[in-house]
Structures are given as structure tokens and as C-alpha cells.
Amino acid sequence: MIKPGQTVAMNVAEAVLDYPVISAPFGKALVEVGKQRPEVLGLTADLGKYTDILPFAAAFPERYFNVGMAEQNLIGIAAGLARTGFVPFCTTYCVFATRRAYDFIAIGCALSRTNVKILAGLPGLTTGYGATHQGIEDLALMRSIPGLTVIDPCDATELMQAVHAIADYDGPVYMRLPRGQVPVVLNPQTYQFKINRAQRLRSGDDVGIISTGMMTTRALEAAQKLSDQGIHATVLHVPTLQPLDTDAICELAASVKLLVSVENHVVSGGLGSAVADLIVSEQTGNRLIKIGIPNQFIECGSLPFLQSKYGLTTENIVSKVKAALDGSSR
């Protein structure tokens, strides 16, 4: 447990890394996509440097547009470009895309079915910059928009594959964007991202952990620790929150009593809520423990401190699972 005062808020690495990393995987993947598809464009709202899109700008300067600090216009322009046959990839931060430009995404992208891809940096607690920059409720906002595909990738492997997949997909997409030194957790030789497919990364009969985004890494670590203690967990990674792979979740629900949702997002409105909706409507009878950020704005601080304080840790998943199992017969 990291205590206040041990780390300095703004000068630590954005994540504690026990994995190999790829630098700016989004930019690398978008350059590859750009080579294959001349209709792919790059747009940003004064956050090119901070959203890893500059490799694309360097490779295709005539296909890159910086619209300044104007997120509504970013999405509006993207919708217009999509209308003329282009596939714009827009980058900004989660908070600005969703809180500022919501109407433009709902109407100009989703209702209008335009082929706009929104890549949103600093998801959940991946910045210590405080409440203005922490996109902790973006998934709730985005998955309530009909027709918008919503993705929270786990790592560099999945992000890079997803960039190709969403370029191939004809429709609006909101995807969280891990940036900078992004860990490689999923094996790029064997893992295959598909929109609308949840992936069972590990199997066990005692508990079903349903996770998304970077918390899948912690879920896998927790499952290993639980296994060392004789508790066997399935880890179902759900990168796409909308449309939800309901079959995969129901299949898991039928095989275990206890479900645990884990996400880098407030516990209301995100993956945990989606699972809760599903198991109630399908009357699966499972118990569900939701792990995520509490419903409150988060302060400024170092990431290890904040993630520890608000429960986005391997240890928290382990202890919550054990407590739940101790309180019931397995």
C-alpha cells in the first residue's frame, strides 16, 4: 500500500509496469492503417503530442489536421469528412470528447451513422492530474448512445489490432486510448481482437471475473494469485462494451455462482452495470461484485497512490473475491 507523501503526483510513470512495453502503439498502428487505406485521416484538437498521433502526422502531413482547442468542432469536422468518404481518426482526451462534445457525437456521429473514430486518451485513473482530466464516467456516457461502438482495450497488443479493426468497420467508434509506454500483456502471436467479442483469457470454476481495459491485466494477475491459494477463476475480457457480447457473459454466468466485474471506470454505468442489467434481465441468479472507481470525482495524485486508494489493484481484486467466497458456499 502506497501512502500519501511517498510519491510525487506528476513525475511518475503513468503505470507501474511489469511487462514489456511498446512506445506510442496507436501512432504506429495508425501509420500502418494509413499506408493501406488512403481514406484514413488523422485529426486532433491540440493534443497531437499527447495522444501519440504524431507518427501519422509525420508520415502523412497532408492527411493530418489540428483543429485547435475545439472538441465540438473536431467531431463536427470529422463527421463532415466522413460524409465525403474519409475515415477520420480523432484524438483528444476522454473528458473532452465525452463531456464537451457529447451532442456532436450523439447527433453527428451516431444518429447520422458517420464513419468517425474517436480515440480518447487518459481513460479512468491513468492520469494523476485530477478530476478535470480523469475520464472516469466516459464509458457510461458513450455506451448510452445508440449505435456507437465503445471499446476499452487492454494493452498495446489489443490497441494496435483494434486500430485496424475499427478502420475496417463502417460506423462510429469511441475507443479509449492507452498512450505512451503501453504494456504488452496479451500475446500478439495468439491474441486476436474482434469487435463485439469477449475473450476468455483464463478458465476456472470458482469465480468469473469479467474485466475490461487495463484492469484485465490486474484481473489476470489476481487470478494467478487466487490460483496459488486454490481458488480458480475464469477471466472474461470484454474489450467492447457496446455492442456487448451477451452470449459470452451469459455462458460464464451459467458456469459460476459468483461474478466480479472489474473496470477502470466508476462502478455506475460501465461494464459492471452492463453485466448487472444483463444478469437481471436474463434471470441468471448470479451474485455480482462490482470493482471500479467509486462514484466520486478523484483528486490529484500519483497513479500508484490513486489506483491503490481507489481499488484499481490486483490486491483489491484478490481480497474482494476471497471475501465474497468466504461469505458464501462455493
Next chain:
Amino acid sequence: MTTHTTTSEMDIKHLRQMAKKLRRHMLTMAAGKGQGYIGQGLGIADILAALYFGEMKYDAQNPDWEDRDRFVLSTGHYSIGLWAALAEAGFFPLEELSTYGADESRLEMSALDSAPGVEMTGGSLGHGLGQGVGMALGLRLQKKASRVFVELSDGELQEGSTWEAAMSASHFKLDQLIAIVDCNGIQADGPIVLNIEPVADKWKSFGWETTEIDGNDMTQIVAALKSARFKDGKPKAIIARTIPGKGVPSIENCEKAHFLNTSHVDWNRALEELELQND
């Protein structure tokens, strides 16, 4: 490249007659529905006629023709005017106008892009100009000569996103983008509730080539659209002062012109008043 012919007096007269035809359709539609944004529709009838039957190139049989000019109706609730123009232009049968605002009609009270000829879904105000910027950028990347005409309203100038878009259009030197700002002086709560003047100076200061006209004077409209063809690296703004309800005196003078229903209008009388107007 399309070659534009010189506008003669004959053409002006024809466009005036088309505007009257559009007004007739609108009144019939509003009468059928018993309500509608008829004031705004009547107000921009002349501009719509000049665009659809003079200035713009399009193929009503092939609405997705890549080389077409685009018309973006940012004020989706002006749809009553757009439906009249699109039907008269041949995008769908004139008889369909009678379904305006009816259950399951594609001619909704606010225009959706699912109807033929509608380039974007307007109505949530402040969206049209930004999308127009994107379209103009895209057309330039494709090296197309097509132009983008965006209609927006004076009330819409209160939306910050309009100015984000205005700033970006001049930054990107989009001279094939033409904003037609319908200044009819009304908005939902009545006469313009927050001062937006001086409108033309604002557009000029944002780097737009700007002209101000009487938006119900066909000669001035045609001349402004003609001068907006100029390729000078600047987007064009036409500030069109219009009169809501234009062509029907009893509606022109109606204080509730933003949204009218049958309790305020005698539709038969309105049609008679329209027919009495000179072309």
C-alpha cells in the same frame, strides 16, 4: 467544372416564381399538419430557390453523386422549406409533401439525413458549419470543384461551436465553403434574446469574405452567390437579412412567428395572400 451562365432578368423572374412555388408548398404542408416552422421557411424561400434552381449542381436521380454541391441545413427545423425545395427539385415525389410531420413520414419536422437529398441531420443547433468545414476539407482533398453551402441562423450565432467552425474554415482557407446566415431576427424565446450584432463585422474578423444582403431580394441573392464563386483562399459569408413569413403579410406580422399552429393562422387566407403577391 460547371460553367455558370450569366444571370438575366428572365432567370431572376424564374427564380422568383420558383420561390413562390416553394412558399405555396410550405403553406399547404403547414395547413395539412396544422402547424410548423412556417415563418422561417417562408423567410428563406428565396434563398432556397436561388440555390436549388440556379446556383447548385446536383442530380436528384443520384443524390450521392460525388461531384455535387452540398447544401447543409444547420437549422433542421427549417425542414418545411427544404422539403419543398427537394420535392420541387425531384428528389422525391411532390405528393409526399402532404406527409410532412406525420407519423412514420420521412419528412420530419426537423430534417434527418435519412431522407433523400439531406446532407446532414441539423436541428441541434451549432452543428452545421463544422460539418460543412469537414465536407469542404474532404472535397478539397479529393480535388473536387464542388462547393458546400451551409445555411445557419442568427440565433445559432449564440452557439460557441459556430465560431469554432468559423475560425477553422478561414484557417484551412476553405474558399469553396459558403455560409448563408439567415438573420430573421427571431429565436425560440422571441426576438433575438442575446445581442449578436454586428454580425457582418464578426464574420469579417474571423477571416471570411463577407457580404450583407436583403435575403428576400432575388437580384441581391443571385449576385451574392455569384461573387461567392471567387477562389481567393477565403470562406464566404452571406449575411442575409430575411423577414420571417415573407410573402404572407398576416404571418409576417405575427409575433409568434417562431412556431405557428392553427390557432394563430387562417391557412386558406394565407394562401390567398401569397397569390396576391407580385412575382
